[in-house]
Amino acid sequence: MNRVVHPIEQESFRRLRARLDTSHLPPLTRAVTERVIHSAADLDYAADLVMDEGDLERAHAALHAGAPVVADVEMVAAGITRRAAMCRLADARSGPGLTRSAHAVRLAFEEVGPGALWVIGCAPTALEELLTLDASPALVIGLPVGFVGAAESKAALRESGLPAVSNVSEKGGSAVAAAALNALLYHPVPSEETS
Structure with a gap:
């Protein structure tokens, strides 16, 4: 199903592209870069973001094949459109050496297991905790x-x-974290591009 883009969003991207040439970027890298810049109105992200097109291609395929999406906080989950995202922060508790955000990552991993897409936009401790798990994201x-x-x-x-x-x-x-995931959601899958 093709996404209907509002005229304001179309104009916003036109203006972004008038100020920043992203045409040299590979397709998914360009999509993520532009959507992140659009979400923050911050052109500096073009030089600040780090990603690999091959990783994005595999993630795009996994996402469109139904891989679970996990967010560190409800604000990230709320910003992800066209797809439900799990967030276990409400169920998490802090303790000695463990923040609520880190505990939420543990709880989510127990539920989704390996192969999920993790979207962390708030808590560095959530990202640190994810790196200790064998999440195979x-x-x-x-x-x-x-x-x-x-x-x-x-x-x-x-x-x-x-x-x-x-x-x-x-x-x-x-x-910006939700925008990066949305870029992958909005980018057409190969069968949509040819139809």
């Missing part, structure tokens, strides 16, 4: 925000070798 969108632990957790994600979308700086957040 289809993709980790690791874009937590903040001055404490955000850049470090994203660096650890990149060093892990897991398929990922991250960024180098401290910026990020729920809206």
Whole structure:
């Protein structure tokens, strides 16, 4: 099913492309980059994001084949359109050496197991916890925000070798993390492109 794009969104992307040439980027990298920039009105993401087209292709296929989507907080889950996302933060508890966000990741992993797409846009501790699990994710969108632990957790994600979308700086957040996942949701699957 093709997505109907509102004229305001069309104009927003036209203006984005007038200010930033993304035509040289591979298709999914371009889609994620543009949607993240659009969500934050921040052109600097073009140089800040880190991702691999092959990882995105495999994640796109997994997502459209029904792989579960897990969000670290409800704001991320609410921003993901056209697909339900699990968030276990309401059920989580903090304890010695464990934040609620980290516990929520554990709870979600117990439920979904390996192969999920993880969308982390708020809590660096959620990303840190995910890296301790044998999650074998289809993709980790690791874009937590903040001055404490955000850049470090994203660096650890990149060093892990897991398929990922991250960024180098401290910026990020729920809206940009959800936007990165939405880019993959909105991008047509090959059978849709030919029909």
